[in-house]
Amino acid sequence: MVYDYAGMVALADPTRRKVFELIADRPRSVIDLTRVLPVSQPAVSQHLKVLKEARLVRAEPKGASNIYHLDPHGLGEMRAWLDRMWGDALDAFKREVDNSKEKRK
Amino acid sequence: MVYDYAGMVALADPTRRKVFELIADRPRSVIDLTRVLPVSQPAVSQHLKVLKEARLVRAEPKGASNIYHLDPHGLGEMRAWLDRMWGDALDAFKREVDNSKEKRK
DNA sequence: CATAATCATAAACCATGGCTTATGATAAGC
DNA sequence: GCTTATCATAAGCCATGGTTTATGATTATG
Numbered sequence: 001m002v003y004d005y006a007g008m009v010a011l012a013d014p015t016r017r018k019v020f021e022l023i024a025d026r027p028r029s030v031i032d033l034t035r036v037l038p039v040s041q042p043a044v045s046q047h048l049k050v051l052k053e054a055r056l057v058r059a060e061p062k063g064a065s066n067i068y069h070l071d072p073h074g075l076g077e078m079r080a081w082l083d084r085m086w087g088d089a090l091d092a093f094k095r096e097v098d099n100s101k102e103k104r105k
Numbered sequence: 106m107v108y109d110y111a112g113m114v115a116l117a118d119p120t121r122r123k124v125f126e127l128i129a130d131r132p133r134s135v136i137d138l139t140r141v142l143p144v145s146q147p148a149v150s151q152h153l154k155v156l157k158e159a160r161l162v163r164a165e166p167k168g169a170s171n172i173y174h175l176d177p178h179g180l181g182e183m184r185a186w187l188d189r190m191w192g193d194a195l196d197a198f199k200r201e202v203d204n205s206k207e208k209r210k
Numbered sequence: 211c212a213t214a215a216t217c218a219t220a221a222a223c224c225a226t227g228g229c230t231t232a233t234g235a236t237a238a239g240c
Numbered sequence: 241g242c243t244t245a246t247c248a249t250a251a252g253c254c255a256t257g258g259t260t261t262a263t264g265a266t267t268a269t270g
Contacts, residue, residue, distance in 0.1 A: 008113075008116060008117055008122075009117050011113060012113050012114050012117030017113075020194075021190075021193070023197075024193055024194045024197035024198075025197060026197070026200075070194065070197060070198050072198060075194060075195075075198065079191065082187060082191075085126075086184065086187075088126070088129055089125075089129045089175065089180060090180075092128075092129040092130060092131070092175060093129075093175050093177060093180065095131075
């Protein structure tokens with residue numbers, strides 16, 4: 001356990017999460033994203049690169065522009081990863097509650 | 106939307122996530138954590154500070170040592186936050202699938 | 211009361227990464 | 241074909257943050 005997980009790092013940055021959410025709203029081109037965001041076009045491209053490597057997002061060339069969509073692959077992986085970590089945390093918390101109950105006896 | 110979310114940032118760093126998972130396994134003192142981790146005691150304390158401010162973790166003084174437990178407050182908040190974001194992402198993906206179906210007609 | 215143990219904070223260091231400008235590559239439009 | 245539009249990459253800058261050593265505060269121990 002405890003490797004570095006790309007999806008987590010990808011969504012930790014506020015701007016990058018904004019990019020992700022914009023794409024989640026609907027597929028968008030790089031320029032389309034740049035128009036909305038307060039950063040330059042290369043900055044957007046770099047965020048997209050990170051999201052793409054985490055497989056959270058997928059590029060679909062259309063003419064001169066690149067339309068970015070959500071990518072089910074990484075989306076599923078991250079969901080599974082979160083569920084696992086979340087399950088562990090909740091189980092741990094449950095154990096803790098049981099322990100304090102036990103002590104109170 | 107799209108503010109910075111403390112819980113997300115808190116769990117983005119690998120070492121800090123390791124700290125969180127160790128505490129999730131069972132409550133531990135700072136020294137106990139330091140013995141396991143490959144970083145110094147002050148480093149551990151600083152990670153704990155971040156986790157505590159995100160309300161993912163809670164300190165319980167016991168003599169000279171500080172026992173850290175999971176904190177249900179932040180845990181619940183983060184879970185809700187993830188569910189919300191995740192719901193949005195999944196809805197968006199669903200919409201996308203429906204759209205491509207529509208196109209194929 | 212003095213020493214040891216545990217922890218948090220401060221200061222300094224330095225790598226990481228997010229941002230910018232500059233530039234080249236590809237595709238559309240005239 | 242030449243210009244325009246869209247995008248990715250490179251190089252450089254700089255703030256952020258994760259780390260270390262040093263130190264002080266608090267509590268147990270003898």
